[in-house]
Amino acid sequence: MSTAIGFLTQTRSLRKLTFYFALLAVACLALADIDISTGSPGHELWLMGRGLLTPQVPDWQQWLDAVIYTLTFSLQGVVLAAAVGFLFAVYYHLTWVRVVAALLRSVHEVFWALIFIQIFGISTLAGVLAIVLPFSGTMAKVYGEQLEEIDSRPARAVHDRAESGLSHFFYTRLPLALHAMRNYTAYRMECAIRSSVVLGFIGLPTLGFHLETALRTGEYSAASALLFTLLALIYSLRYWFRARLLWVLVPLAFFVRPVSGDWHSANFAQFLRDCIPAPLREDWALEKSGRWLLWLGEQIGAGAWNTVLLAQIVLVLTGLFALLTSTMNSSHFVSGWRRRLGDGFLLVLRSLPEYLLNFIFLIVLGPSMLPAILAMTLHNGAIIGHLLGKHSDEVAPAVMESGPLSRFAYFYVPTLYQRFLAYCFYRWEIIIRETAMLGVLGIPTLGFYIDSAFEFLRFDVALILIAASAVLTLCADSIARRLRRQFLPAY
Amino acid sequence: MRLLTAILTLLASVYTFAADSDRPQFTFTAIPDQNEAELVRRFQQVAEYLGEELGADVKYIPVKSYPAAITAFRNNQVQLAWFGGLSGVQARKAVPGSEAIAQGYEDQFFKTYLIAHRDAGLEASDEFPKAIAGKTLTFGSKGSTSGRLMPEFYIREAFNEAPREVFSRVGFSGDHSRTIALVQSGAYEVGAVNYAVWDKAVASGEVDTDLVSVIWTTPTYADYQWTVRGDVDEQFGPGFKEKLTRALLNLEDESILQSFPRSGFVPADNDTYQAIENTAKSIGLLDDF
Amino acid sequence: MTILVELSQCRLTYPSDTMGEADWLALEVDHLTVRAGERIALLGKSGAGKSTLLRRLRRELAGQTSWCPQEPGLVPQLKVFHNIFSGALDRHSALVNLRNLLLPSRRHQTEIARLAEPLGIADLLWSKAGELSGGQQQRVALARALYQHKPLLLADEPVSALDRIQGEAILRQLLQRHTTSIIALHNAPLALNLCDRVIALRDRRVLFDLPTSEVHPDNIQRLYQ
Incomplete structure (x- = not known):
């Protein structure tokens, strides 16, 4: 027994770390609401299946309009976010830059959009800003780390002082990181397409707008057509998201759908006034303010509790799913058409918005946290699995010949485990942010209360709750960073 | 072209x-x-x-x-x-x-239907159906009058408690059409729906009335x-x-x-x-x- | 002659790999002066502390030295031209530098071509540095050091990847173009041939510091034993 749990006494043991995370997830699972209440989902599922096989675009003009909006939102968003993120990355060694970047990305784009829609109406400006802000925070972080990881010898070879100017940056640092930055930007474009679809769910005129309607009203043929469109857009990125074409595409995007919003200073002033907490704005009596605070505290407490509960379960399940499915996209296990199939499967899975997966599981499993858990696990797991599989190609094949199962256990997992944990830690803050957001769809995480607050025009409450979700995200970010430093010094 | x-x-x-x-x-x-x-x-x-x-x-x-x-x-x-x-x-x-x-x-005389899935075993009645306590319920949109406000009002009146105390689970489907779909699929046992939307859906054959039916009607508002x-x-x-x-x-x-x-x-x-x-x-x- | 730098009772350390542990002692120097106009060769086995001493001198002489490190340290993604040009970033305004990155000016092109010619890399100027062989990369690093246009040269094994004849020719040029040079070399005959002073390092100490004319073959032998 003592040897079996011997790893618990080691410091810096990755097994110990994994064990505690798994234990925490099991504890959360015991506390979470995960009933299965199946009724008679057959009918709805049959309709969905039939719709999937008979995609149909009811209105081509509307379809094209939505495609153009989806593309222009994401293209404008990514280009602007890349510019801002790049600027931040250059100064990423400054603490305040890192803090601003972390704050920007701690708020989900859906929440940013809900705020900007209040200020600029349902407009291109609101949509583009909602993408630019969180994306620039994320890109600042990744660009910044990519610039930190480069070979510093060229810089030292031509410069004998610690501080270096703009010219040195462009000659001896940027070229070394540019390739990685480009790849990441391309990946971000994929995320942006997904985000702009999700923004459609709350009213911006992208594919998501019509997808939500189609799903809500059970027009699954129209929904599947939109879904296939989304997959096609994401898959085709590799052919047209090229530096050379961007010189044409970006100006075209700004020309076809100029960024504009409805700005009325009176509306903005009204919005600002509404953002002042009600007791101060309305000058309530102490007792009434107390009731308000209690009511707000209950929402923060319940929302944060459910958010963390769900996120911890999802984090561990995501890791498990990713580790297993990464073999589908790894040269150590598959090749040829099977590899392409696995690659495609994971790409499709990660491209499906969680909203959609959640809805399907809701029909099948009934209302509880389970649909959300499964939806987030599949989506996030596919992202990490795809990345990890691709990364495993760089590892030399195992020296000892063995069957796939023992190869997985004795070679694959041990060699990739550090990298795998690093990906999971990176994903942690994103999972928290998304869990909070998914509440908009009905599970009682913070998003549920945020959505309710917007529903009843309580912007003060909405902002406080958004801030609470940002704090959770920031906490996950800082714990992950600390764990990464302690357990994974190489990453 | x-x-x-x-x-x-x-x-x-x-x-x-x-x-x-x-x-x-x-x-x-x-x-x-x-x-x-x-x-x-x-x-x-x-x-x-x-x-x-x-x-x-x-x-x-x-x-x-x-x-x-x-x-x-x-x-x-x-x-x-x-x-x-x-x-x-x-x-x-x-x-x-x-x-x-x-x-x-x-x-001027609008009303809300409470609808229920067959498996919930609820009977249609003129009195408020107190047997719905403990079931799962979905409202429509959070800010809807017929899908949330009025049914919640009558639920509170009948039980003197908030819906989430009365039911084992309370959800918000988003709109009336989806309330019908969710109750019909069995995801929720009971739903609160705008009577006009329901009558129209029944008339157009979108509802399987064997699976889901009206069990109570609110007073008008x-x-x-x-x-x-x-x-x-x-x-x-x-x-x-x-x-x-x-x-x-x-x-x-x-x-x-x-x-x-x-x-x-x-x-x-x-x-x-x-x-x-x-x-x-x-x-x-x-x-x- | 002017004294450029003077070290006395100096313990030079090498940063430790693991955080928290003390740095290693790389070299102890009792007394060392460098005067303008000298051509100094640093001799000694690898690990004797040559690179550490050079790095220290570079820090003491900040802003006055052309620096040619042991590893070329080129930016593999950039063209050879830009790698050489990066030696002179401090000499030009940021605007000129950025312009040259996108659109190299004629003046700098001819300047660098003239510099590259005797090093035998003139026809490689528009290749990417990452695609060159080890010897070619070393010559690019040399060109970059030359283009720094500083009076003082600090070079660490600058011709280690070149053959003997080529190496000697290029080393001569290097010495000619700088008034003062301090070069770490593993080739003792070459050092004795071209330099006027030898500093020999062994076991993290200065073994001897003599004018070339006074260096006895036995001394050299003892150094590499």
């Missing part, structure tokens, strides 16, 4: 849109309480009708949620809106001076209404509000009325909805602590 033409049309429409936005345009919206394609079809007709009657450029813009409709109204992106009882109250609170001017004939901003006369010339009210009350086009479905529109004012406002306050949906 067709794609190219479509692209060119779109490019052209960008410019016409830019040119249009210079002169004031009368715009209205409606709360998205059901199938959007149907809403667009219905309100496109209304826009044409109003355009002719008012001699103005009238446009309908669809929105995705109840608060989006209220926000658009408050921000003067729309000057007129087809609100539900509660959203109308919220909107008129947000825009001082705005008025309810007309409601559907049926909206005032619901949907047209609400207009107080400053339309300043924006569109004196007498505009009166002309608009007349146009709505005189709407007799059969196909438009059937799409609502309403038999006609009758006058309304803000006081018509005082009861709704009181109810909302009593269950804590309007700022009152």
Whole structure:
């Protein structure tokens, strides 16, 4: 027994770390609401299946309009976010830059959009800003780390002082990181397409707008057509998201759908006034303010509790799913058409918005946290699995010949485990942010209360709750960073 | 080639849109309480009708949620809106001076159905069905009058407790059509739904009435209404509000009325909805602590 | 002659790999002066502390030295031209530098071509540095050091990847173009041939510091034992 749990006494043991995370997830699972209440989902599922096989675009003009909006939102968003993120990355060694970047990305784009829609109406400006802000925070972080990881010898070879100017940056640092930055930007474009679809769910005129309607009203043929469109857009990125074409595409995007919003200073002033907490704005009596605070505290407490509960379960399940499915996209296990199939499967899975997966599981499993858990696990797991599989190609094949199962256990997992944990830690803050957001769809995480607050025009409450979700995200970010430093010094 | 033409049309429409936005345009919206394609079809007709009657450029813009409709109204992106009882109250609170001017004939005596899945084993009754305690329940949208406010009011009255205490699980489906779909699939055992949407869905054969049926009907209340901003006369010339009210009350086009479905529109004012406002306050949906 | 730098009772350390542990002692120097106009060769086995001493001198002489490190340290993604040009970033304004990155000016092109010619890399100027062989990369690094246009040269094994004849020719050029040079070399005959002073390092100490004329073959032998 003592040897079996011997790893618990080691410091810096990755097994110990994994064990505690798994234990925490099991504890959360015991506390979470995960009933299965199946009724008679057959009918709805049959309709969905039939719709999937008979995609149909009811209105081509509307379809094209939505495609153009989806593309222009994401293209404008990514280009602007890349510019801002790049600027931040250059100064990423400054603490305040890192803090601003972390704050920007701690708020989900859906929440940013809900705020900007209040200020600029349902407009291109609101949509583009909602993408630019969180994306620039994320890109600042990744660009910044990519610039930190480069070979510093060229810089030292031509410069004998610690501080270096703009010219040195462009000659001896940027070229070394540019390739990685480009790849990441391309990946971000994929995320942006997904985000702009999700923004459609709350009213911006992208594919998501019509997808939500189609799903809500059970027009699954129209929904599947939109879904296939989304997959096609994401898959085709590799052919047209090229530096050379961007010189044409970006100006075209700004020309076809100029960024504009409805700005009325009176509306903005009204919005600002509404953002002042009600007791101060309305000058309530102490007792009434107390009731308000209690009511707000209950929402923060319940929302944060459910958010963390769900996120911890999802984090561990995501890791498990990713580790297993990464073999589908790894040269150590598959090749040829099977590899392409696995690659495609994971790409499709990660491209499906969680909203959609959640809805399907809701029909099948009934209302509880389970649909959300499964939806987030599949989506996030596919992202990490795809990345990890691709990364495993760089590892030399195992020296000892063995069957796939023992190869997985004795070679694959041990060699990739550090990298795998690093990906999971990176994903942690994103999972928290998304869990909070998914509440908009009905599970009682913070998003549920945020959505309710917007529903009843309580912007003060909405902002406080958004801030609470940002704090959770920031906490996950800082714990992950600390764990990464302690357990994974190489990453 | 067709794609190219479509692209060119779109490019052209960008410019016409830019040119249009210079002169004031009368715009209205409606709360998205059901199938959007149907809403667009219905309100496109209304826009044409109003355009002719008012001699103005009238446009309908669809929105995705109840608060989006209220926000658009408050921000003067729309000057007129087809609100539900509660959203109308919220909107008129947000825009001082705005008025309810007309409601559907049926909206004077609106009602909500509680519907249940066969497996829940609930019987239809005239009395409030206390047996629903402990079941799972889905409302419609959080801000809906018929899908949330009134059913919640009667649930609280019957049990003297908040719904989440009474039921084993409470959800918000988003809209009436989805409430029906979720109860029909068995995801929830009981649902609260707008009677007009239900009757229409049954008539068109979208509902399997063997699987899901009405078990209780609320007493009647005032619901949907047209609400207009107080400053339309300043924006569109004196007498505009009166002309608009007349146009709505005189709407007799059969196909438009059937799409609502309403038999006609009758006058309304803000006081018509005082009861709704009181109810909302009593269950804590309007700022009152 | 002017004294450029003077070290006395100096313990030079090498940063430790693991955080928290003390740095290693790389070299102890009792006394060392460098005068303008000298051509100094640093001799000694690898690990004797040559690179550490050079790095220290570079820090003492900040801003006055052309620096040619042991590893070329080129930016593999950039063209050879830009790698050489990066030696002179401090001499030009940021605007000129950025312009040259996108659109190299004629003046700098001829300047660098003239510099590259005797090093035998003139026809490689528009290749990417990452695609060159080890010897070619070393010559690019040399060109970059030359283009720094500083009076003082600090070079660490600058011709280690070149053959003997080529190496000697290029080393001569290097010495000619700088008034003062300090070069770490592993080739003792070459050092004795071209330099006027030898500093020999062994076991983290200065073994001897003599004018070339006074260095006895036995001394050299003892150094590499």
